[in-house]
Amino acid sequence: MRAISVTEYGGPETLRVADVPEPVPGPGRVRIRIEAATVNPVDIAAREGHLAAIAPDLPLGLGRDAAGEIDAVGAGVDRLAVGDKVIGLRDRLLMATGAHAEAIVLDASAVVHAPRTLDAAHAATLPLNGLTALQGLELLDLRPGATVLVTGAAGAVGGFAVQLAALHGLRVVAAASPSDEAALREAGATHVVGRDRPLGQAVRDLVPGGVDGVLDAAGLGVRALDALRSRGAFVSVNGGDAVPVNLRGTRVQNVWFHADTAQLEYLVSLVDAGRLTTRVADVLPLADAAKAHIRLAEGGLRGRLVLRPS
CATH class of the missing domain: 3.40.50.720 (NAD(P)-binding Rossmann-like Domain)
Structure with missing residues (x-):
């Protein structure tokens, strides 16, 4: 599958789409076929090497939160099923592949059903x-x-x-x-x-x-x-x-964000009740991740930049 990870520290020009092995969900985990993933300041920090002291090993996956559809489920998962539309948060740092990819495997506890009232791009802005x-x-x-x-x-x-x-x-x-x-x-x-x-x-x-x-x-x-x-x-x-x-x-x-099923479900309920709104600044293809990093660093955005694998 295609993914973008940090393989060398530097500017946006270091970001490249590469072919990597598709992850397989183990017990208690699910695989999400990603439809949308946001770009956040933590991705810029990772690319520039500011996280090297706590995450020294490369490659380092980019992308923290995503929206998509579950296409594989590990043993022991009963709350989620193949075909479910979901959002999820990657709160683990040491992952070679993150949400800026065609698929990601996450703990089931970090994944909830997506808001019914949002498209994938807007839903992806909610977790992190x-x-x-x-x-x-x-x-x-x-x-x-x-x-x-x-x-x-x-x-x-x-x-x-x-x-x-x-x-x-x-x-x-x-x-x-x-x-x-x-x-x-x-x-x-x-x-x-x-x-x-x-x-x-x-x-x-x-x-x-x-x-x-x-x-x-x-x-x-x-x-x-x-x-x-x-x-x-x-x-x-x-x-x-x-x-x-x-x-x-x-x-x-x-505050350092962490996955929490109940809290994420609470946020989804507020969105579906019309009490919490999300914002998307723009949607770009995965191949334009470098452009997204440049625009985010320039500041002034209202809403998140979102990457689509396809």
């Missing part, structure tokens, strides 16, 4: 970014009525976070460009702040004393922490240097 947003909010552990700042609110993770926070009864301050204000208010944001002045001061003018929690999807670090009240909760999506020191008694954590 939706779960990251949901799990980040879970780490914040805020009660209904509390205030939360979401940075990068118009982005993939931030967009889900705004909607989910509002659904969970939180008052949302969204940090984004002014051009995104109308969409963010429709998504549930109470306030929208731009980049015309320091974030901490802008937020504190709206929420005296600072917000109760911050979900930092934009990697602003200490600039976002400045908007947080003393002893508040801060969750970084980006990790590394984007995780600030826990000043003023704040609780600072990093």
Whole structure:
């Protein structure tokens, strides 16, 4: 089958479609014939070698989440069957082939039935970014009525976070460009702040004393922490240097997405109920993965870039 993996670190020009052995599902696993797979910042990080310290062996598969149809099932799987339309999340790092391929084998626990109301391209945008947003909010552990700042609110993770926070009864301050204000208010944001002045001061003018929690999807670090009240909760999506020191008694954590059947089924139910929306920026063939990496690195996208194997 055809797949794209990191075989050498470097720029987008290093990405090539190669023929690789088709994976076979073992016990507790299923094989998905991929119809759509998103391109995420973690794919760029892998290609550039930023994950080498924790994933030193090449080839390293690209692609974390996918939508498609199950065409093979391993022993002991009873919740899923051949022919099921599904979405799945690859949360294991050390895989030579990922979702940027014609097929992928995943643990059944990382796979759920796809939303009935979405096509494959839109469904593929849900697992990684939706779960990251949901799990980040879970780490914040805020009660209904509390205030939360979401940075990068118009982005993939931030967009889900705004909607989910509002659904969970939180008052949302969204940090984004002014051009995104109308969409963010429709998504549930109470306030929208731009980049015309320091974030901490802008937020504190709206929420005296600072917000109760911050979900930092934009990697602003200490600039976002400045908007947080003393002893508040801060969750970084980006990790590394984007995780600030826990000043003023704040609780600072990093969220690294993980597969969770119940949480992914919950997100699907929200989508099918019309309470959670997804966004696709563009759909490209697998052979244009390099173009997708370039466009993602340029920024400014509203929605995810999606690759199709055919």
